[in-house]
Amino acid sequence: MPRRIVVVGCGVSGTTAAFHARKTDRTAEIIMVGDEKVTEYSRCGLPYAFSGTVRNLEALMGYDRAFYENTNRIKLRLGTRAVKIDTTSQKLQLADNGLSGQVNDLDYDSLILTTGARPGMLSVPGSELGGVFTIRTMNDIEALSNHLSSVQAKRVAIIGAGLTGSEMAEALIERGIHPIEAEIVPEILPVILDSDMASLVRERAEEHGVEYHLQSSLDKIIGKDGRAVGVQIGGAEHNVDAVVVAVRVKPSTELAEKAGIQLGESGGIRTDDRMETSARNVYAAGDCVETYDRITRRFVFFQLATTAVRQAMIAGINAAGGSGKYPGSTGVTTVKLFGLEIASVGPTTPLAEKLGLHPVSVRTSGSTRLEYYPGGKELTVKLLAHPQDGRLIGAQLIGEEGATLRANFVSMATHLGMTAEEFSGIETCYSPPLAPVWDPVTIAAQALARKLQLTANLARARS
Numbered sequence: 001m002p003r004r005i006v007v008v009g010c011g012v013s014g015t016t017a018a019f020h021a022r023k024t025d026r027t028a029e030i031i032m033v034g035d036e037k038v039t040e041y042s043r044c045g046l047p048y049a050f051s052g053t054v055r056n057l058e059a060l061m062g063y064d065r066a067f068y069e070n071t072n073r074i075k076l077r078l079g080t081r082a083v084k085i086d087t088t089s090q091k092l093q094l095a096d097n098g099l100s101g102q103v104n105d106l107d108y109d110s111l112i113l114t115t116g117a118r119p120g121m122l123s124v125p126g127s128e129l130g131g132v133f134t135i136r137t138m139n140d141i142e143a144l145s146n147h148l149s150s151v152q153a154k155r156v157a158i159i160g161a162g163l164t165g166s167e168m169a170e171a172l173i174e175r176g177i178h179p180i181e182a183e184i185v186p187e188i189l190p191v192i193l194d195s196d197m198a199s200l201v202r203e204r205a206e207e208h209g210v211e212y213h214l215q216s217s218l219d220k221i222i223g224k225d226g227r228a229v230g231v232q233i234g235g236a237e238h239n240v241d242a243v244v245v246a247v248r249v250k251p252s253t254e255l256a257e258k259a260g261i262q263l264g265e266s267g268g269i270r271t272d273d274r275m276e277t278s279a280r281n282v283y284a285a286g287d288c289v290e291t292y293d294r295i296t297r298r299f300v301f302f303q304l305a306t307t308a309v310r311q312a313m314i315a316g317i318n319a320a321g322g323s324g325k326y327p328g329s330t331g332v333t334t335v336k337l338f339g340l341e342i343a344s345v346g347p348t349t350p351l352a353e354k355l356g357l358h359p360v361s362v363r364t365s366g367s368t369r370l371e372y373y374p375g376g377k378e379l380t381v382k383l384l385a386h387p388q389d390g391r392l393i394g395a396q397l398i399g400e401e402g403a404t405l406r407a408n409f410v411s412m413a414t415h416l417g418m419t420a421e422e423f424s425g426i427e428t429c430y431s432p433p434l435a436p437v438w439d440p441v442t443i444a445a446q447a448l449a450r451k452l453q454l455t456a457n458l459a460r461a462r463s
């Protein structure tokens, strides 16, 4: 009998897991169960389809049905919800999303949970009104677009100035709509940037017309005839035509939890490095799991496609009888806002402080090309290192070009546990039209290595 592998969730994790299971076991029966009507599409592309940069939502679709069913022999059960797992008898209970209410059982040899995450909502008065949206699915974008057109929207409130909120602010401006952003902490992008770095991005966004209300929370949404017409932020009222709630998403773990599968302290499903859960032959990957952070050496809830696909690949391989290990993540992240590339690896300074790491840091600026060669752009680099062992633990890079690939370079260094000094010794390539002799991240690492040395000397002199 061929092995039966069932994947719950048809997002990027589910499809990645299924494809890798197929590559590992050519004869297995693979079934994907998803409660959306479609398979994997790029959620990351939603703000760009909304702004019109990407021509339409359909362009975000990964593969068509034939690619799953004919090319890869993966059966699709779309519009179907997995409602219960019996981990002892290895049975999954499915419910039709349609009106039939039909429930049926599916036996599995291996089960892969990729149930993703759902948007966080705020429990303020008015959050149930029409014209209040979250951004997670194609339907969300479609509904928001239709609403904005029907009310001829001019102003929209965004709650949360993290990655999604910031991307949506830019997308609204591209559609000629004025965004008002409320953020509860003192600076934007608090998960990936220190405030001195984030202010560079905020100033650029303000020049483009984003109106920020920092250190301000949403008190209530004001309604008229069942529809949002205003918000009260930090005590002040503002007229708006819609509200976009872009606060942290929550892992969808109910199915696992009900089956007695262990969750971790961050609230995501806990797995081992084979992506196997506490239940035998049940694997999990993506936004529903908590991830081992290689830098801070704890389990966290990263909500990144890059993390999701790597975990899903390992889950798919192991579920199909192969052998793979997920090494953990550095949380490397990038985003483009108002012409700036913003990339980050590892914890911010406030988070590192909270974790008791007390990092030594430097902030430097350099050009992405030699001074004499036209077209170079300034890149601001902040690097963080562990005060005792000198290990690189973080980087934040902002500039009009070159931040992303350099963040990948630092990600590799942190993945390998390199010190600032070791990193500063790595040779980088040079050619006048492409890169300077001393790369901006090398210059920052040299400065950091010197500062670490000085700090160590000072500590020695004091003791």
Ligand SMILES: Cc1cc2nc3c(=O)[nH]c(=O)nc-3n(C[C@H](O)[C@H](O)[C@H](O)COP(=O)(O)OP(=O)(O)OC[C@H]3O[C@@H](n4cnc5c(N)ncnc54)[C@H](O)[C@@H]3O)c2cc1C
Residues within 6 Å of the ligand: 008, 009, 010, 011, 012, 013, 014, 033, 034, 035, 036, 042, 043, 044, 045, 046, 047, 080, 081, 082, 083, 114, 115, 116, 117, 135, 136, 164, 252, 255, 285, 286, 287, 288, 303, 304, 305, 306, 307, 308, 334
């Ligand atoms: C607007 C936006 C922009 C983003 N930009 C980036 C970016 O630039 N870079 C980056 O790295 N990441 C980005 N992300 C994050 C990235 O999209 C997610 O990390 C990734 O989509 C997670 O994929 P997943 O398959 O684990 O979960 P999901 O995409 O959430 O898929 C889970 C699927 O499982 C289904 N499901 C849940 N429960 C059940 C059940 N019981 N039965 C059947 N089906 C079920 C859900 O309906 C869903 O379709 C962005 C996310 C958003 C929303």
